[in-house]
Amino acid sequence: EDYTKAEADATKAIEADGRDVKALFRRSQALQQLGRLDQAVSDLQRCVSLEPRNKAFQEALRALGSSMHEKMKTMSCTDSKVEQMFRILLDLDEKDEDKKQKAAQNLIVLAREEAGAEKIFQSDGVRLLMQLLDTAKADLNPKASRRQVCLYLQTMAVLAELGAPRLSAVLGVEHEQVSLAACNLLHVMFDSLKEGLQKDFRGKEDAVVLDSSRDLKQLIKHLLELLVLEGASAHGRDNALNLLIKVVPRKSPKETNNSLSLWVIDQGLKKILEVGSTVCGSLGSLPVTENSRMSTSVLLSKLYEDLKCDAERENFHHLCEDYVRSWFEGHELLGKLRAIQTVSCLLQGPSEAGNRVLELEGIMDSVLSLCASVCEAHQLVAVEALIHAVDKAKRASFITANGVNLLKEIYKHSERDSIRIRALVGLCKLGSAGGTDFSMKQFAEGSTMKLAKQCRKWLCNEAIDAGTRRWAVEGLAYLTFDADVKEEFVEDKAAMQAMFQLAKSEDRSVLYAVASTLVNCTNSYDHEEPDPQMLELAKYAKQHIPEQHPKDKPAFVKRRVRKLLMAGVVSALACMVKSENPALTNSCRELISRVLLALVEEAEDRGSVVAQGGGKALIPLSLEGTEVGQTKAAQALAKITITSNPEMAFPGERIYEVVRPLVSLLHLQRTGLQNFEGLMALTNLAGISERLRQKILKERAVPMIEGYMFEEHELIRLAATECMCNMAMSKEVQELFLAEGSDRLKLMVLYSGEEDEKLRRAASGTLAMLTALHPPICKRIPQVTVHWLEILQALLLSPSVELQHRGAVVVMNMMAGAREAPAQLIASEMLEILSVLAKDKDKP
DSSP, X not given: OOHHHHHHHHHHHHHHOTTOHHHHHHHHHHHHHTTOHHHHHHHHHHXXXXXXXXXXXXXXXXXXXXXXXXXXXXXXXXXXXXHHHHHHHHOTXXXXXXXHHHHHHHHHHHHHSHHHHHHHHHTTHHHHHHHHHTSSOTTTHHHHHHHHHTTGGGHHHHHHHHOHHHHHXXXXXXOHHHHHHHHHHHHHHHHXXXXXXXXGSSSGGGOSSSOHHHHHHHHHHHHHHHHTOTTSOHHHHHHHHHHHHHHSSOSSTTOOOOHHHHHHHHHHHHHHHHHHTOOTTSTTOOOOOTTHHHXXXXXXXXXXXXXXXXXXXXXXXXXXXXHHHHHHSXXXXXXXXXXXXXXXXXXXXXXXXXXXXXTSTTHHHHHHHHTTOSSHHHHHHHHHHHHHHHTSHHHHHHHHHHTHHHHHHHHHHOSOHHHHHHHHHHHXXXXXXXXXXXXXXXXXXXXXXXXXXXXXXXXXXXXXXXHHHHHHHHHHHHHTTSHHHHHHHHHOHHHHHHHHHHHXXXXXXXXXXXXXXXXXXXXXXXXXXXXXXXXXXXXXXXXXXXXOOGGGSHHHHHHHHHHHHHHTHHHHHHHHHHOOSTTSOHHHHHHHHHHHHHHTSSGGGHHHHHHTTHHHHHHHHHHSSOHHHHHHHHHHXXXXXXXXXXXXXXXXXXXXXXXXXXXXTTSTTSOHHHHHHHXXXXXXXXXXXXXXXXXXXXXXXXXXXXXXXXXXXXXXXXXXXXXXXXXXXXXXXHHHTTSTTOOHHHHHHHHTTSSOHHHHHHHHHHHHHHHHHOTHHHHHXXXXXXXXXXXXXXXXXXXXXXXXXXXXXXXXXXXXXXXXXXHHHHHTTHHHHHHXXXXXXXXX
């Protein structure tokens, strides 16, 4: 609930009438939830003085007084602990490092408690923690930063005390754990600033910082400056990029304000490009990691996607072009290398901007000429740019005509594996231009298989560094469009294991290539069966018709999936999902979701997928990413929930996280199969516990379930009715069947008389449960339809024992739970039917 709004509304009512006890009581409850206990007590005392005989007010005041006493007791105990821990940590004469470590750990525990966090803050904790950061004890520094994370409610005060420059400076330190801890702190502070924590105060005049947007931009400005700061560490630079990715772009297209992205583009796009254009090993280059350029590409891509109109995009293009020109014109070789490196970075991110820059005069010529350079570093930059340009449609035809021979020459004659493997990837991209179309072969027969064999050889060669072996996976990501390559790859267990190990390594830039390769091997990309009439028309018009490779038929795909499972693909995918690196983009998440959905297609494989962590990995995939990716992950969760014991597949609290993804499958834009599987999975969950049923109710699934009870497709209609049968165990759902103007009960009675036995079983089961748990429904049944009696008789006369049992339970409940119904039942042939059934010894 919004307690702040409740408190504000009650205050307005009290201002209008100071003796309004209801408003005073409501405000005291709101203030209590907001933690302002002294003010809540004052309001309750006012209530008691106005109505001294009101027992509710007296009891509330007594309970609140007891609560305040407990808090004061906890605070007094906590105060001495906090002071003791700070004394130990700041004592320069204390030589016992273990004692200091324990003191830091105790502060962690104390800061997690409300009383502890409040005491740390009141005890000038921010200054003392910064004093700890200034010490030379690197192992204590991360703990100091973690203390500040626990003080996120005081974000504004922390910012006012420390200042943005100091915080960003800590982010750029050499000690990796300190930098990461500072990154976590800044992330919490960014979230607090964006949400505007000053709304919890009575008015803006009481806020610690009045303008959160100004401080937000101030923090971002310092992050942008950190990107180009020569003294900043490589991992600190990566952390700054990660923070910008998380906090600058809009979370959803539904948010209309993209002013923060526009401000970052205007103020810092060139600083971001400085990181993307860095040539490792060159004079004056910034310290970067193997993930820095990928992170830069992701940030550029997200900023570009956040733009809303052509004018904003045109400004982005102009800034990129100006930056590239500034390096390309008027500089020597190093300037050209920086310009080409920028092109590579843009092609990996906002490719439209990369294409625009690639078309600048002299850029492509320089790329082709530097590919023949004798310097390995220069050749690497040029070949990578050429490779990234290959799969961009605007340049592919030019490169096909001019670059293939060059790539072949580099591949054949270069003595450096790092160069040859990149040239090979370029050839792989060109060779896969036909995609999955079996009739579109770019190279001579057998050439693709030779390229794939060389990629696997390099992939398995542990003597080559991981950064170079990553390019082998890039090549396979393109070559595995060919079904022959897929078949050979899944037979090569060593190659699969090597790829999975790379996926688990620190170089996260390989994630997309691994996911793409697995999507190809499992055929989990979207493909529609062509309309036969359109095929005939295409043949008549002599148009090209795509052909499926014989080894892409379902039997081959099923066998490949089984081999991947045996090789341990699920544990690799689960490890990929855990990554918080920007390389795990929404597109990458979607690819992983597709693969996991393919892996659980067969019911017998689902247990293995869950055992290797697939079920756990699917939950975050179903809640974050592209809409398609979330839907695929939710469908995979549904398949697991249908055939497995949900309590074992999703132990503990995890089972409640599954509900929302499953409910999303009920939306009208989903396919009929997804609707059906979502209903079946929810049916299983609804039968487990009342808490799960309440979670389903909270997600507003009941109206959607009701809607599918009218579905024409008999299986979807049956699944919805079965789901409603289990949901009917909840009191709230039972009340819905008695709502005025509702036909819910009528529908259940009529469905109990349908020809479809399974539908009758579900509907009559719902009636049996409703009449047992909610007796007023017994009275309503004769009122909803004149056919109720004959429907009950038909249930009792059915050859199905289950239907007879359900009918007998309904009749028994109606005899006990209504006044008019027993007379009507006795007046009919119901007693004779029951007597016959009672004498049948063959039935229980």
